[in-house]
Amino acid sequence: MIEKVFRDPVHNYVHVDHQVIYDLxxxxxxxxLRRIKQLGTSGYTFHGGEHSRFSHCLGAYEIARRITKIFSEKYQDSWDSHENLLTMVTALLHDVGHGAYSHTFERLFDTDHEELTRQMITNPETEIHQVLVQVAPDFPDKVASVIHHTYPNKQVVQLISSQIDVDRMDYLLRDSFYTGASYGQFDLTRILRVIVPVEKGIAFKRNGMHAVEDYVVSRYQMYMQVYFHPASRAMEVLLQNLLKRAKFLYPEQKDYFALTSPNLIPFFEKQVTLQDYLALDDGVMNTYFQVWMTSPDIILSDLAQRFINRKVFKSVIFSQKNEKHLGIMRDLISQVGFDPDYYTAIHRNFDLPYDFYRPDAEKPRTQIEILQKDGSLAELSSLSPLVHSLAGTRQGDNRFYFPKEMLAEAGLFSEKNHAFMNYIQNDYFIYGEANDC
Incomplete structure (x- = not known):
């Protein structure tokens, strides 16, 4: 086919020169995926972060295309070029199963975007499957097995899913670009020069170790400053509690939800088909929320208005040792008139910026290997003091969210508000102005 190009702000051009890719x-x-935001509720904090999973998947594909081209030209003895198409297709499709407000929605309705990705690839009724099966009858299963980490070629699997893969490399650069958080940038050009296929996966040349080191630090910074931002998490909490309220009301108000939000009915009924899942996207959900703003149910209406109009909850940081005190805070919030089941939440966000291989872990991570001059491999943190300081350490915090009205400066100067303010300003919790973003 004649090469097609997509103009891209991160990679300049995304090149498509294979008919299968273009058809997919x-x-x-x-x-x-054009209608699914890459960053979910983070766009309410970083107003530029409105990009889609469509653009991210194209970006992951483009990085995979560049890597397989390099491998095929420079490492013919250790890379099978017959794996090029499989690698590029899987990179393109790796997130196709993400749904509306994916992670928040998944937790409430027990959906699994990775399983749904595999279904879209292997279900004969999908257009994706109909394109893939034209390559070979078993090609859809091969793509699904890469996503499931069962494909025998670990080089392909690690390019798609590891601690430094095409997915992470694109979303860090893309999310950094659109949010304006420049510390998410790293030297992709250098990494592509030093990445090499090895017997059990992928590795990086020793002379490019600092570029990999920079990538790990960039990932850490993006999680701490963007993905775990307290205001974005506050919007997640609002979304979670809004959907929880709708789910609670549904058995007694089926006609109302059939009229205002019909595509959610299968999820309330727990009888979801693949077509039901595909019928939801962020735009559909936001339309439902706008309709719910006039609901006769005061809680549903209020939470919908808070979400649509970005009236974020506030939060305090707490430790596991002090979690027992949250009950008192919930009681104070209840006494003011807010139902704590819908106006409070505990939100935990932790991440491992980098981890070495732990075979006994529930989900062991494939460690980043550095290729030495003598041909041996060394684990990254054993060579980098900087990465060693981050390795194996979970970063993040526990937050307790509550309505802004509970703060005295918000205008409610009742005795209970003062009691609440006095409580959050003691030694049990950490409260700061960073929550005002």
Missing amino acids: INTKEFQR
Whole structure:
């Protein structure tokens, strides 16, 4: 086919020179990703972060295309070029199963975007499957096995899913670009020069170790400053409690939800088909929320208005040792008139910026290997003091969220508000102005 190009702010051009890739991009399941935000509720904090999973998947594909091209030209003895198409297709499709406000929605309705990705790839009724099966009858299963980490070629698996893969490399650069958080940038060009296929996966040349080191630090900074931002998490809490209220009301108000939000009915009924899942996207959900703003149920209406109009909850940081005191705070909030089941939440966000291989872990991570001059491999943190300081350490915090009205400066100067303010300003919790973003 004649090469097609997509102009991209991160990679300049995304090159498509294989008909299968172009046909997959034009399937209805992949086009749906235009209507799914990459950053979910983070766009309410970083107003530029409105990009889609469509653009991210194209970016992951482009990095995979560049890597397989380098491997095929420079490492013919250790890389099988017959794996190029499989690698590029899987990179393109790796997030196709993400749904509306994906992670928050998943937790409440027990959906699994990775399982749904595999279904979209292997279900004969999808347009994606119909394109893939034209390559070979078993090609859809091969793509699904890479995503499931069961494909025998670990080089392909690690390019798609590891601690430094095409997915992470694109979303760090892309999210950094659109949010304006420049510390998420790293030297992709250098990493592509030093990445090499090895017997059991991928590795990086010793002379490029600092570029990999920079990538790890950039990932750490993006999680701490963007993905775990307290205001973004406050919007997640609002979304979670809004959907929880709708789920609670549904059995007694089926006609109302059938009229205002019909595509959610299968999720309330727990009888979800793949087509039901594909019918939801961020735009559909936001339309429902706007309708719920006039609901006769005071809580549903209020939470919908807070979400649509970005009236974020406030929060305090607490430790596991002090978690027992949260009950008192919930009681104070209840006494003011807010139902703590819908106006409070505990939100935990932790991440491992980097970890070495732990075979006994529930989900062991494939460690980053550095190729030495003598051909041996060394684990990254054993060579880098900087990465060693981050390795194996979970970073993040526990937060307790509550309505802004509980703060005295918000205008409610009742005795209970003062009691609440006095409580959050003691030694049990950490409260700061960073929550005002």
